[in-house]
Amino acid sequence: MLALRELAFGYGTRRVGAGVSLTVRPGEALCLLGPNGGGKTTLFKTMLGLLPPLAGQIVLEGRDLTTLPRRDVAKTIAYVPQAHAAFFPFRVREVVLMGRASRLAAFASPGAADHAAADRALTMLGIGHLAERIYTEISGGERQLVLIARALAGEPRLLVMDEPTASLDFGNQARVLAQVRRLSERGIAVVLSTHDPGHAFLCADQVALLHNGRLAGLGPPAETVIPDTLRLLYGVEVAVVPLPGARRGEALCAPVLP
Numbered sequence: 001m002l003a004l005r006e007l008a009f010g011y012g013t014r015r016v017g018a019g020v021s022l023t024v025r026p027g028e029a030l031c032l033l034g035p036n037g038g039g040k041t042t043l044f045k046t047m048l049g050l051l052p053p054l055a056g057q058i059v060l061e062g063r064d065l066t067t068l069p070r071r072d073v074a075k076t077i078a079y080v081p082q083a084h085a086a087f088f089p090f091r092v093r094e095v096v097l098m099g100r101a102s103r104l105a106a107f108a109s110p111g112a113a114d115h116a117a118a119d120r121a122l123t124m125l126g127i128g129h130l131a132e133r134i135y136t137e138i139s140g141g142e143r144q145l146v147l148i149a150r151a152l153a154g155e156p157r158l159l160v161m162d163e164p165t166a167s168l169d170f171g172n173q174a175r176v177l178a179q180v181r182r183l184s185e186r187g188i189a190v191v192l193s194t195h196d197p198g199h200a201f202l203c204a205d206q207v208a209l210l211h212n213g214r215l216a217g218l219g220p221p222a223e224t225v226i227p228d229t230l231r232l233l234y235g236v237e238v239a240v241v242p243l244p245g246a247r248r249g250e251a252l253c254a255p256v257l258p
C-alpha cells in the first residue's frame, strides 16, 4: 500500500527527519510514536504529498507519490487532521459530505451515492444523531469523530490520522481505537500517531518510533513499546504491564514518577 524508502523530510532547507524506511500493507495499522516536535506531523504531510521529500522515495500502491496526479492521491489517502478550531457553521452532514470531494467531477454536486457514503460514515462512527447539528456548536471530541467520518466518506484505501484520540474522552478514545481495528479488518491501511504508547497495543500491527527525526524502532508493539525505547523517546521511566488474559500481548503503559 505504502512504502517509505530512506525518506528525508522537512521544510525547504530545514531537515526534520531522515533515513525513514517502512512499509504498510493493506489492512495493516501502523502507529507512530514520538515526542512533541519529533517530526510526526511533518512526516505525515510528506506522506500525503503536501511537502516534497527532501531525499528518498514514497511509493503509493507501487507508484512514486511525486509522479501521481493530486486527485489520484486524494482518492487513495484520506487525512484526519488534529481537531481544529471550527470557523464555518456547516451542518455535520455537510462536513462529512466534503469527504466526497475527490470523487466528484469539477463543479458537480454530490449525488445519491455520495449522500449514502456520508450516511454510512456517520453510522460507522456512531454519530448519526449529530448529522443536523452545526459543526461549530459541537464539542471538540465530537468534531474529531466528524473529521474521521469525513475521511471515511471518501472511501480511502489508506487513512492517515494525526493524534485522532487527542481531544477525546476515555470512551471515545476506545471507540476510535476499535474503529481503527475494524477498518483494518476491512482491508483499509491506517497510519496514526498518538501520545499514548498503550494505544499501540490496542490497535496497531506495527509501531514506528520516531526520535530526533529518525526511526529508533520498527516492529510489533510487544517488541517496540518497552521501557528502554519509551525512556529514549520521552525521557521518563515507564512501566509496561501486560494485561491479564490478553490475547494480542496488550499491555498498559504508565509513567513511573520519581
Ligand SMILES: Nc1ncnc2c1ncn2[C@@H]1O[C@H](COP(=O)(O)OP(=O)(O)OP(=O)(O)O)[C@@H](O)[C@H]1O
Residues within 6 Å of the ligand: 011, 014, 016, 034, 035, 036, 037, 038, 039, 040, 041, 042, 043
Ligand atoms: N512550517 C514549519 N516550518 C519550519 N519548521 C517547522 C514547521 N512546522 C514544524 N516545524 C518544526 O519541525 C519539527 C517537527 O515538528 P512536527 O510538528 O512535525 O512534530 P510533531 O512530532 O508532530 O509534534 P507534536 O507531537 O508536538 O504535534 C519541530 O522542530 C518544528 O518546530
